[in-house]
Amino acid sequence: MIAPPDAKPPVIKPAPPPEVVLRRLFLKLFLRGRSSRGLRKSTTPQSIASKLALTLAGYGFFGFIVALSLMGQPLFTMSLCLHSATIVFLGMFVASSAGEVLFNKEEADILLHRPVAPRTMLWAKVRVLVEVSLWLAGAFNLAGLVAGAVKGDGGWLFPIAHALSTTLEALFCTGGVVVVYQLCLRWFGRERLDGLMTTAQVVFAVAIVVGGQLPRFLMQFHGFTQLDVHTWWVSLLPTAWFAGLDDALAGSRSENSFMLAGVGLAATAGVLWIAFGKLAEDYEAGLQRLAETVSRPRRQRGSRRWTDVLVNAPPLKWWLRDSVSRASFLLVTAYLMRDRDVKLRVYPALAPIMVMPFIFLLQPGGGRGSGFENNFGVAFAGAYLGMVPMLSLNVLQFSQQWQASDIFRVAPMPGPAALCNGARRAVLFLLALPMLLIFALVTRLMHHDNSALLLLLPGIMALPVYALVPCLMGEAVPLSKPTEEAKSTSRGLKFFGVMMISMAVSGVAYLASATGWFWWMMLVEFVAVVVAYLGMRAALTRLQWSPAE
Amino acid sequence: MISVQGLTKRFGAQTAVDALSFEIPAGQIVGFLGPNGAGKSTTLKMLTGMLAPTSGTATVCGFDLEREPIEVKRHVGFVPESGAVFESLSGLEYLEMVAALYAIPEEAARARIRQFIAFFDLSFETLTDKLLGAYSKGMRRKVVITAALLHNPPVVFFDEPLDGLDANAAVGFKALIQTLAREGKTIVYSSHILDVVERVCNRVIIIDKGKLLLDGRPDELVAAHHSGTLERLFTQLTGGSELERRAEDFAKTFRP
Numbered sequence: 001m002i003a004p005p006d007a008k009p010p011v012i013k014p015a016p017p018p019e020v021v022l023r024r025l026f027l028k029l030f031l032r033g034r035s036s037r038g039l040r041k042s043t044t045p046q047s048i049a050s051k052l053a054l055t056l057a058g059y060g061f062f063g064f065i066v067a068l069s070l071m072g073q074p075l076f077t078m079s080l081c082l083h084s085a086t087i088v089f090l091g092m093f094v095a096s097s098a099g100e101v102l103f104n105k106e107e108a109d110i111l112l113h114r115p116v117a118p119r120t121m122l123w124a125k126v127r128v129l130v131e132v133s134l135w136l137a138g139a140f141n142l143a144g145l146v147a148g149a150v151k152g153d154g155g156w157l158f159p160i161a162h163a164l165s166t167t168l169e170a171l172f173c174t175g176g177v178v179v180v181y182q183l184c185l186r187w188f189g190r191e192r193l194d195g196l197m198t199t200a201q202v203v204f205a206v207a208i209v210v211g212g213q214l215p216r217f218l219m220q221f222h223g224f225t226q227l228d229v230h231t232w233w234v235s236l237l238p239t240a241w242f243a244g245l246d247d248a249l250a251g252s253r254s255e256n257s258f259m260l261a262g263v264g265l266a267a268t269a270g271v272l273w274i275a276f277g278k279l280a281e282d283y284e285a286g287l288q289r290l291a292e293t294v295s296r297p298r299r300q301r302g303s304r305r306w307t308d309v310l311v312n313a314p315p316l317k318w319w320l321r322d323s324v325s326r327a328s329f330l331l332v333t334a335y336l337m338r339d340r341d342v343k344l345r346v347y348p349a350l351a352p353i354m355v356m357p358f359i360f361l362l363q364p365g366g367g368r369g370s371g372f373e374n375n376f377g378v379a380f381a382g383a384y385l386g387m388v389p390m391l392s393l394n395v396l397q398f399s400q401q402w403q404a405s406d407i408f409r410v411a412p413m414p415g416p417a418a419l420c421n422g423a424r425r426a427v428l429f430l431l432a433l434p435m436l437l438i439f440a441l442v443t444r445l446m447h448h449d450n451s452a453l454l455l456l457l458p459g460i461m462a463l464p465v466y467a468l469v470p471c472l473m474g475e476a477v478p479l480s481k482p483t484e485e486a487k488s489t490s491r492g493l494k495f496f497g498v499m500m501i502s503m504a505v506s507g508v509a510y511l512a513s514a515t516g517w518f519w520w521m522m523l524v525e526f527v528a529v530v531v532a533y534l535g536m537r538a539a540l541t542r543l544q545w546s547p548a549e
Numbered sequence: 550m551i552s553v554q555g556l557t558k559r560f561g562a563q564t565a566v567d568a569l570s571f572e573i574p575a576g577q578i579v580g581f582l583g584p585n586g587a588g589k590s591t592t593l594k595m596l597t598g599m600l601a602p603t604s605g606t607a608t609v610c611g612f613d614l615e616r617e618p619i620e621v622k623r624h625v626g627f628v629p630e631s632g633a634v635f636e637s638l639s640g641l642e643y644l645e646m647v648a649a650l651y652a653i654p655e656e657a658a659r660a661r662i663r664q665f666i667a668f669f670d671l672s673f674e675t676l677t678d679k680l681l682g683a684y685s686k687g688m689r690r691k692v693v694i695t696a697a698l699l700h701n702p703p704v705v706f707f708d709e710p711l712d713g714l715d716a717n718a719a720v721g722f723k724a725l726i727q728t729l730a731r732e733g734k735t736i737v738y739s740s741h742i743l744d745v746v747e748r749v750c751n752r753v754i755i756i757d758k759g760k761l762l763l764d765g766r767p768d769e770l771v772a773a774h775h776s777g778t779l780e781r782l783f784t785q786l787t788g789g790s791e792l793e794r795r796a797e798d799f800a801k802t803f804r805p
Contacts, residue, residue, distance in 0.1 A: 015652045113622055
């Protein structure tokens with residue numbers, strides 16, 4: 001058929017620009033995970049999007065409790081507290097996701113030979129990080145927005161102002177992570193990127209947790225009512241800059257509020273300019289580094305590896321008599337030391353655990369004092385140690401090389417018990433023990449006598465039991481699950497439960513010590529731990545392989 | 550079409566590619582050979598803009614690799630050895646994403662994808678419904694080859710493209726690249742399956758330890774070295790002699 005002469009040519013829909021394509025791609029990858037196991041498209045989004053919905057609901061509930069507790073405070077104080085909490089979990093989220101999103105090794109073979117500028121790729125990734133950050137921040141601050149709107153010194157402008165300041169905060173946080181990575185690249189070179197990325201992420205995670213706790217910590221000295229935009233040290237806190245924006249637009253509108261808001265805007269603009277204007281070109285160099293496949297020569301050729309020396313000498317030689325446990329111990333040790341993916345998951349996750357007991361120890365009156373008085377912080381630090389093996393084992397089960405774990409099932413083993421035992425001992429020896437020594441040292445330095453150290457004992461005694469919990473839940477076979485399954489919200493709930501138990505144990509220990517029943521409590525705990533440990537070990541030994549998918 | 554002058558890549562003290570130079574005109578299928586760790590993949594990664602050379606220059610389709618990397622990337626297709634894909638995308642989502650990165654309009658991309666599906670005997674339902682993580686290795690390889698050719702590039706680099714393909718798909722693929730070369734495309738084909746290289750390629754470049762060892766027509770090289778086959782020539786050049794005797798000796802160690 002011949003088309004009429006006035007017929008318009010068919011409209012060809014042009015392809016969307018690369019930045020849009022990449023943003024859609026990275027968001028999809030974030031929500032679905034980077035790898036899948038035989039899933040169909042129709043069922044995949046449930047796996048992570050439904051977990052995300054649960055996470056958002058959790059954040060919403062948590063934000064509701066926080067907003068409720070701050071209703072009686074002045075607007076600036078309320079906003080400062082909301083921003084402080086927001087920056088902690090935004091920072092944690094960005095720091096833990098940045099390694100996988102910004103520098104993904106598998107991505108190099110797929111995208112680096114496509115005609116896309118590095119800046120475009122970086123910007124698309126950052127947009128996804130900011131977008132997801134804002135979902136989390138939005139859920140957490142939802143109740144706060146309403147609370148600010150109905151407060152006497154707030155008003156209808158508060159939700160708008162707070163939404164704006166939270167967006168700036170998310171940009172500041174994400175830009176900050178990008179700057180840290182880019183500076184590492186620029187200053188230390190591509191060869192050392194792997195190690196530096198882990199360090200940078202840990203430092204960022206610690207800085208965020210400390211930074212987020214700082215206002216609360218300082219407020220305990222000043223008291224809520226004395227805290228306002230005129231308090232001199234407030235201008236040093238990034239969270240106060242964003243709270244200043246809320247106060248300038250919807251609160252007191254004082255000169256200091258505008259000054260803080262100005263600092264916040266300038267700092268965010270500065271961070272973004274450095275991240276995307278000055279340093280974006282280095283991003284390609286980082287990605288290229290990941291595309292390099294040539295292995296680096298071993299540093300100590302000819303000499304025995306220190307891990308071999310370690311496991312062949314007492315006490316580890318006695319502790320790792322079984323060959324499978326020993327192999328599992330060495331595998332976990334190697335990945336904790338060498339694998340970028342595992343290091344980026346384990347150490348930033350452990351960093352806040354490392355910091356929280358110090359925050360308790362350093363609180364006004366929280367950890368200082370003599371004898372057993374006022375020592376809840378010490379007891380808490382000890383009980384909190386239980387989190388270390390639990391979290392580490394949980395995180396160590398995920399790896400980009402999870403398919404290699406088929407070898408465990410091919411090997412003649414009835415169940416995962418020996419593998420779990422090796423992994424459990426590795427995290428106890430390499431992670432929990434050094435942390436215990438650090439806590440003990442800090443406690444000793446702060447108290448100038450040994451009596452406070454006793455309060456670490458209830459936590460230490462429970463460590464073997466805590467370490468067996470992930471094993472029995474089938475979560476301690478190392479490197480056996482794909483990484484996207486690590487984005488589980490139930491883990492947060494489990495650890496919340498463990499934290500509550502830790503708090504309870506430390507509370508009981510503190511009360512027992514204050515009333516002279518400490519050793520009786522220790523005796524009861526010892527019996528309970530021995531019974532629980534033996535029962536759990538027996539159950540673990542009987543554990544069979546779960547069906548392979 | 551491809552011009553390489555003194556291309557070098559060092560990783561610290563290790564030299565992966567050492568002052569490599571060659572020219573490849575349009576329409577040639579060049580077998581790019583070398584033992585493991587010879588520097589083949591590193592060279593291909595440099596020529597596709599994935600790795601920056603330490604020194605030396607290269608132009609692809611007249612575009613300088615260092616000054617115009619995006620233009621180079623626009624004119625090449627690459628099938629990496631890893632066959633990596635985003636496993637949580639369906640095949641169609643993946644191919645449409647790749648097409649969009651080369652600014653191919655959606656309709657045109659779909660039409661071209663359908664052509665490839667028909668060629669590779671894939672079902673459209675599989676491509677739309679199943680995620681790439683659930684594909685067999687061969688199906689995944691077909692998707693990666695499709696992704697490399699979607700934008701109709703004048704130069705295509707293949708790094709072990711037959712890995713995972715079944716016999717029928719491999720035969721079809723070999724016919725495809727020969728036809729593409731006749732149409733004027735330049736094909737660089739890196740593989741360890743030397744009898745295929747001998748049959749398909751009209752020129753081979755053999756490298757070892759990053760250095761160029763031989764460059765020429767396979768039949769002429771085999772004749773000049775009196776080796777009989779390209780495989781024998783390759784083992785002679787790269788120190789792989791006495792392999793059969795060594796294998797026999799090793800197998801004897803398994804005797805009870």
